[in-house]
Amino acid sequence: MHRGFNFGAFTDGKATQPIPNSVEPHEADLATFRDSCHKLCRKLLLLFGIGLAVDPPSFFTEAHSPDKASGSILRFLYYPPPNAIPSAQEVDVRAGAHSDYGSVTLLFRLKGQAGLEILTPTDGWAAVPVCPPGTEKDPLPPILVNIGDLLSYWTNGLLRSTVHRVTFASSGANKNAAGLTDGESTADPRYSIVYFCHPANDTPLTAVPSECVHNSRSGLATANAGNPYAERKVLTAEEHLKMRLQATYLEMYNNDGHEQKE
Ligand SMILES: O=C(O)CCC(=O)C(=O)O
Numbered sequence: 001m002h003r004g005f006n007f008g009a010f011t012d013g014k015a016t017q018p019i020p021n022s023v024e025p026h027e028a029d030l031a032t033f034r035d036s037c038h039k040l041c042r043k044l045l046l047l048f049g050i051g052l053a054v055d056p057p058s059f060f061t062e063a064h065s066p067d068k069a070s071g072s073i074l075r076f077l078y079y080p081p082p083n084a085i086p087s088a089q090e091v092d093v094r095a096g097a098h099s100d101y102g103s104v105t106l107l108f109r110l111k112g113q114a115g116l117e118i119l120t121p122t123d124g125w126a127a128v129p130v131c132p133p134g135t136e137k138d139p140l141p142p143i144l145v146n147i148g149d150l151l152s153y154w155t156n157g158l159l160r161s162t163v164h165r166v167t168f169a170s171s172g173a174n175k176n177a178a179g180l181t182d183g184e185s186t187a188d189p190r191y192s193i194v195y196f197c198h199p200a201n202d203t204p205l206t207a208v209p210s211e212c213v214h215n216s217r218s219g220l221a222t223a224n225a226g227n228p229y230a231e232r233k234v235l236t237a238e239e240h241l242k243m244r245l246q247a248t249y250l251e252m253y254n255n256d257g258h259e260q261k262e
């Protein structure tokens with residue numbers, strides 16, 4: 001239902017993997033963009049550290065050194081228009097329900113391109129407009145930030161990962177009669193860019209030095225209900241990612257490849 005290209009680490013403005021010819025002229029820009037994304041994530045992680053009264057507040061930021069190997073990925077996504085998919089139905093899903101694996105995700109969308117939905121606490125789907133009320137006149141839409149499973153796990157469920165999906169159109173909250181947010185459409189191809197930020201691979205996911213996080217331990221069972229990947233099971237960031245990837249590939253195999261995960 002969609003195609004994507006993942007960019008891993010860049011060194012000195014060069015990708016450390018083969019990249020398509022068409023993007024080669026933009027290699028240095030991509031490296032700069034990936035760096036900017038990582039920097040922004042580290043700033044957000046500092047704010048989370050402050051907000052959760054972590055001591056030191058830079059606890060999460062320090063775990064995301066840009067100089068160390070990590071599972072961080074920059075992904076370019078293309079979703080074909082419905083008329084390119086003979087079987088596409090109104091309620092068809094362009095990307096299956098999932099939560100992201102890492103600590104924080106940055107999502108860049110284009111104005112007018114509908115589709116993203118979030119699972120609500122009452123198990124319904126709500127549209128996530130590209131331009132939320134008040135931002136319609138901004139030259140560029142805001143960057144959407146998702147909490148990932150790793151950060152949910154690390155904070156004992158205090159910060160919760162969000163389950164989301166991409167559809168053509170469906171009934172649900174915040175939508176007009178066509179099943180869309182006003183001013184948005186799913187008739188055209190859809191393009192998005194995602195930055196999945198992960199801590200350095202060797203980061204031990206030890207107790208977060210914060211009273212708030214410590215005290216939320218009792219709420220863990222409910223906080224992570226329905227999301228087995230956010231449960232406390234593993235030790236390092238790399239192990240956490242491997243566990244998710246393994247589960248995904250087994251699930252894809254069992255589902256005959258119909259479920260799309262990160
Ligand atoms: O394309 C989008 O809007 C969302 C993509 C996404 O959730 C993902 O790749 O994990």
Ligand SMILES: [Fe+2]
Binds near residue numbers: 098099100164262
């Ligand atoms: Fe996602």
